[in-house]
Amino acid sequence: EAQVTQNPRYLITVTGKKLTVTCSQNMNHEYMSWYRQDPGLGLRQIYYSMNVEVTDKGDVPEGYKVSRKEKRNFPLILESPSPNQTSLYFCASSLRVGAEAFFGQGTRLTVV
Amino acid sequence: ILNVEQSPQSLHVQEGDSTNFTCSFPSSNFYALHWYRWETAKSPEALFVMTLNGDEKKKGRISATLNTKEGYSYLYIKGSQPEDSATYLCAFSRDGQNFVFGPGTRLSVLP
Numbered sequence: 001e002a003q004v005t006q007n008p009r010y011l012i013t014v015t016g017k018k019l020t021v022t023c024s025q026n027m028n029h030e031y032m033s034w035y036r037q038d039p040g041l042g043l044r045q046i047y048y049s050m051n052v053e054v055t056d057k058g059d060v061p062e063g064y065k066v067s068r069k070e071k072r073n074f075p076l077i078l079e080s081p082s083p084n085q086t087s088l089y090f091c092a093s094s095l096r097v098g099a100e101a102f103f104g105q106g107t108r109l110t111v112v
Numbered sequence: 113i114l115n116v117e118q119s120p121q122s123l124h125v126q127e128g129d130s131t132n133f134t135c136s137f138p139s140s141n142f143y144a145l146h147w148y149r150w151e152t153a154k155s156p157e158a159l160f161v162m163t164l165n166g167d168e169k170k171k172g173r174i175s176a177t178l179n180t181k182e183g184y185s186y187l188y189i190k191g192s193q194p195e196d197s198a199t200y201l202c203a204f205s206r207d208g209q210n211f212v213f214g215p216g217t218r219l220s221v222l223p
Binding site: 031033035040041042043044045048050056058059090097098099100101102103104105106 | 116143144146148155156157158161163201203205207208209210211212213214215216
């Protein structure tokens, strides 16, 4: 089944403890991106990647890192999480730049 | 940061009613406008990818139009059904890479 898989689905962590949210797609998509969703705001793009070893900042990249060592994986890294990073996170992939996005199931992160 | 607006913020309609909502975006340097449907506790799912001024797309009872010169897109739902209840998101891009989403329109269809 074609899908985008995020893990974990839910995570509660403490301020400053490094964490990684994984994202994997099995559709051989070139383009992948990360978004966060906060109440009252639209999905905001954190980082995106057009292909392996090519990543770029979205609108809200501060406090996040990403890597794209393989085409299928695009992990989101929070080196030192803070409470303002408590949010619902979505990973998405597209066949190519500009194409429709396929979203993962979401990761609800709480930083206390 | 680009501003993408959607109206109304929410609406309630009766089953069988037709409805429409608006997405407004910058009218310069247009690349693409996407529409997504987002049901509670699920992930957003793509409805339409619109790239050309004057585009009209249709999927079943749902259709969309695009005016890039004036910076708006309309989403229409004909004969709303309870299963249409969801949040409808639009996303604007100037380059196909960086997407800015609107805050969404939450639709509730009452049986």
